[in-house]
Amino acid sequence: MEALFVNVNWLAVGISTIISFMLGALWYSPKMFGIKWAEGVGLNIGADTRQPVPALVAQFIGTLLFAWVVALAVTNGSIASVSLITITFFFLLVAANMLAEHTLYASLVEGLFVLAMAIIMVLCNVLL
Numbered sequence: 001m002e003a004l005f006v007n008v009n010w011l012a013v014g015i016s017t018i019i020s021f022m023l024g025a026l027w028y029s030p031k032m033f034g035i036k037w038a039e040g041v042g043l044n045i046g047a048d049t050r051q052p053v054p055a056l057v058a059q060f061i062g063t064l065l066f067a068w069v070v071a072l073a074v075t076n077g078s079i080a081s082v083s084l085i086t087i088t089f090f091f092l093l094v095a096a097n098m099l100a101e102h103t104l105y106a107s108l109v110e111g112l113f114v115l116a117m118a119i120i121m122v123l124c125n126v127l128l
Contacts, residue, residue: 003072004068004072007075008068008071008072008075009071009074009075009124009125009128010071011128012067012071012074012121012124012125012128013064013067013068013071014067015124015128016067016070016117016120016121016123016124016125017060017063017064017067019120019124020063020066020067020116020117020120020121021059021060021063023113023116023117023120024059024063024113027109027113027116028109028113030045033109036105036106036109037105037106037109037110039103039106040102040103040105040106040107040109041097041100041102041103041106042102063117066089066117066118066121067121067124069085070082070085070118070121070122070125071121071125073085074122074125074126075125079122082118082121082122083118085118086114086115086118089114090111090112090114090115091111093107093110093111093114094107094108094110094111097110097111
């Protein structure tokens, strides 16, 4: 259990979590992929739409855990592990979306967001 906490770059974990979460706000906004993504998953987005707080909390926790795993892998010199984990997340997320009959576009938007988060997390660990 100790191996999960020792030599973790907690600054990189925190900063990459916040940057990734903020990127998500932009990524799923109407300025980027939000409108067509929302159509593809059957959601309505607009000024009067309430934010799904439980989903956002779960997303934040998942992002934090992902950043932690990336930090552990980078600390142990295993960028290859980060790549394998990220590709696994990508395909599982795309498959789950397609099983839910979301469009391919919406599924890829979500999967590519995982790739973008991984890049941010690796860069934070390398640079900080």
